Amino acid sequence: MAKHWADFQYEIYLQGMTGSVPRLPTDLTRLEELTEQRLGQGPVGYVAGSAGSGSTAAANRAALDRRRIVPRMLRDVEQRDLSVEVLGRSLPAPLALAPVGVLSIMHPEAEPAAARAAAAQGVPYILSSASSTPMEEVAGAMGDGERWFQLYWAKDREVTASFLARAKAAGFTALFVTLDTPLLGWRPRDLDRAYLPFLHCVGTANYFSDPAFRAGLAKPVQEDPQAAVRHFVGMFADPAKTWPDLAFLRENWDGPIVLKGVLHPDDARRAAEAGVDGVVVSNHGGRQVAGSVAAADALPRVVEAAGDRLTVLFDSGIRTGDDIFKALALGARAVLVGRPYAYGLGLDGQAGVEHVIRCLLAEFDLTLALSGHSRPTTPSADDLTEEAR
Ligand SMILES: Cc1cc2nc3c(=O)[nH]c(=O)nc-3n(C[C@H](O)[C@H](O)[C@H](O)COP(=O)(O)O)c2cc1C
Numbered sequence: 295m296a297k298h299w300a301d302f303q304y305e306i307y308l309q310g311m312t313g314s315v316p317r318l319p320t321d322l323t324r325l326e327e328l329t330e331q332r333l334g335q336g337p338v339g340y341v342a343g344s345a346g347s348g349s350t351a352a353a354n355r356a357a358l359d360r361r362r363i364v365p366r367m368l369r370d371v372e373q374r375d376l377s378v379e380v381l382g383r384s385l386p387a388p389l390a391l392a393p394v395g396v397l398s399i400m401h402p403e404a405e406p407a408a409a410r411a412a413a414a415q416g417v418p419y420i421l422s423s424a425s426s427t428p429m430e431e432v433a434g435a436m437g438d439g440e441r442w443f444q445l446y447w448a449k450d451r452e453v454t455a456s457f458l459a460r461a462k463a464a465g466f467t468a469l470f471v472t473l474d475t476p477l478l479g480w481r482p483r484d485l486d487r488a489y490l491p492f493l494h495c496v497g498t499a500n501y502f503s504d505p506a507f508r509a510g511l512a513k514p515v516q517e518d519p520q521a522a523v524r525h526f527v528g529m530f531a532d533p534a535k536t537w538p539d540l541a542f543l544r545e546n547w548d549g550p551i552v553l554k555g556v557l558h559p560d561d562a563r564r565a566a567e568a569g570v571d572g573v574v575v576s577n578h579g580g581r582q583v584a585g586s587v588a589a590a591d592a593l594p595r596v597v598e599a600a601g602d603r604l605t606v607l608f609d610s611g612i613r614t615g616d617d618i619f620k621a622l623a624l625g626a627r628a629v630l631v632g633r634p635y636a637y638g639l640g641l642d643g644q645a646g647v648e649h650v651i652r653c654l655l656a657e658f659d660l661t662l663a664l665s666g667h668s669r670p671t672t673p674s675a676d677d678l679t680e681e682a683r
């Protein structure tokens with residue numbers, strides 16, 4: 295019989311016969327608390343935190359929880375194939391690791407460990423341009439794993455051009471351009487501790503190692519790290535950008551381009567007109583606009599507007615296999631997951647990230663089968679019911 299992601303379940307039980315249990319919980323919602331006990335409130339506050347009073351992050355969860363699956367019976371789900379085509383590639387499952395910056399605050403092995411975990415499980419890794427490790431080093435750790443690159447679209451054209459050239463040379467194929475962070479959101483949990491993580495990785499980080507970025511500094515990073523961080527916050531993104539500016543990226547990147555952080559159907563239409571390949575329906579895990587629409591509530595209208603012109607991906611709030619099922623049933627081709635793998639990294643390095651990927655996909659495989667499906671492309675709105683708010 296073909297290997298299924300769900301086999302992880304019996305692997306765990308069978309290992310139990312020799313007295314061993316998983317090192318981390320299989321209910322991934324428990325990871326945040328454990329990571330905080332291990333690493334303290336500063337780093338975990340940054341990762342767990344969100345904009346304002348946290349209402350958007352809560353709404354993301356509520357919008358997924360409110361939708362309930364209506365399982366179907368007797369539909370032969372013995373042989374399942376979770377693979378999906380995304381941006382011209384066949385992925386083993388509808389999952390990728392979301393770009394999460396400054397991972398050295400979670401674990402000293404940081405992004406390379408997360409990227410190795412993704413490559414080992416065959417899942418694409420989207421490297422953040424705010425990585426605490428230079429992108430070439432992360433790419434070098436990945437073997438032939440699928441490398442996608444996330445761009446914060448800098449004010450300084452030379453810095454953007456340098457990032458694109460470096461990413462291309464390092465073998466990154468798709469470009470994820472994050473649109474929802476032209477400014478950093480209002481994040482009280484970090485503000486109250488005056489905790490901005492960039493000073494913690496100024497010696498190593500991707501930005502600070504970039505020649506075009508360094509050219510803009512009056513003194514070398516090591517001599518005045520605070521000035522380097524000040525320069526970074528002033529230029530990593532550009533609130534003056536508008537839709538026509540996308541032409542610069544289209545001209546300077548040969549591979550697929552995906553716009554991350556689209557919530558309005560008209561923005562999806564503009565994305566299609568701009569000639570990009572996809573969008574990620576996302577509110578940045580609730581970290582940017584407090585009071586914003588829940589990502590899952592925005593998804594169906596974006597899917598409708600995209601038609602067959604764009605690949606629609608989804609993130610913000612995915613914690614379980616049934617969340618993945620719901621996002622696909624609402625029209626996403628695949629999902630990204632952020633915080634859970636950052637906690638897995640914090641608790642157990644590469645192995646912790648692999649644990650998170652395997653738990654999510656085992657539970658998704660079982661949810662799919664137990665709901666009467668054997669392919670991730672077949673769930674639809676007909677498989678869901680929506681409870682009253
Ligand atoms: C600590 C942290 C750092 C992040 N850094 C980035 C980043 O550098 N670039 C980006 O596009 N998104 C970034 N994100 C947003 C994620 O890519 C993703 O949209 C979000 O985490 C999804 O929500 P989830 O954490 O609920 O899965 C970050 C999220 C977190 C939690």
Ligand SMILES: CCCCC(=O)C(=O)O
Pocket residue numbers: 395424475478530578581
């Ligand atoms: C400068 C912001 C980079 C990290 C980020 O996107 C986040 O914390 O959400």
